[in-house]
Amino acid sequence: MTNNKTLDVAIVGGGPAGLNAALVLAQARRSVTVIDAGQPRNELATHLRGFLTRDGTVPTDLLAMGREEAERFGVTFTEGSVTKASAIAGGFELALADGESLVARRLLVATGISDTFPDIEGFADRWAKDVLHCPYCHGYEVRDQPLGVIAETAFFGVHQALMVRQWTDDVVLFTHTDDAIEPGDREKLDARDIRIVSGKVTGLEVENDELTGVRLADGTVTPRRAVFVGGAITPVPRDQTLRDLGAETNDTPFGPFAAVDATGATSVPGVWAAGNVVDPKAQVVISASAGYQAAVAINMDLIEADVEAAVAARRAR
Secondary structure (H helix, E strand, O other): OEEEEEEEEEEEEHHHHHHHHHHHHHOOOOOOEEOOOOOOOOOOOOOOOOOOOOOOOOOHHHHHHHHHHHHHOOOOOOOOEEEEEEEEEEEEEEEOOOOOOOEEEEEOOOOEEEEOOOOOOHHHHOOOOOOEEHHHHHHHOOOOOOOOEEEOOOOHHHHHHHHHHHOOOOOEEEEOOOOOOOOOHHHHHHHOOEEOOOOOEEEEEEEEEEEEEOOOOOOOOEEEOOEEEOOOOEEEOHHHHHHOOOOEEEEEEEEEEEEOOOOOOOOOOOOEHHHHHOOOOOOOHHHHHHHHHHHHHHHHHHHHHOOOOOOOOHHHO
């Protein structure tokens, strides 16, 4: 069944970027629907960091609060996912997984990313517990403990090991699949007392539901209490809606991601994107900010269209 009412804005994705955009647009008296599949990337995390007044909040609690706020201003929510997006006269039509569809004048995609894990025994089971992605999100909780860094490229490994050193003086860099560390980088690691352990990582040792060590292919185990793996996971943008519409991408160190301007506008007129679907490094507060900026730009674009239509109608009279 098709919803015949044309919305001002459809937002695909109900994370921090999508919810903040929905709130701003609703307060600007726009009709807004958020389509959300309910698969936040950080749903397993127990807290978020670096968000003023919300530091330590459980990420799913933040989303629940944001949704409640948006609903108070008239935002509606549709559970599910978009199976196909099409440009039509005056806007966009979104086909939904339940067979329904909706039409909107403007579109914001804030669908985030999914993570592809490496083939390391125990990795997925320990994710967001003591297998961690971002030091700014989790570093404080594991400060002053023996920490490790696992990365599939020397570049990311060196970068994150030097970063993690800020939270503890006991850091081991596991080269895993790339031993080609430049001499200059080895000097930096040595100067910061970061030990390098060569060899492919095959598993994690766990006792009493706590990480105790990192196991190599030769059976060697290096005691560690937590590991960071920013370069050992592959962030995959959930960008099917953008690809349906032919949005251009940029090549990044993480692969191709949607190309946007400072407001989040894509190469497709009337389509914006914000949050991790654009920038896999964006923290919650940054994604929320990007949603705000996109919402302001979308509202101004609609204002210009409304004024143009009003002028044309006046002239016709």
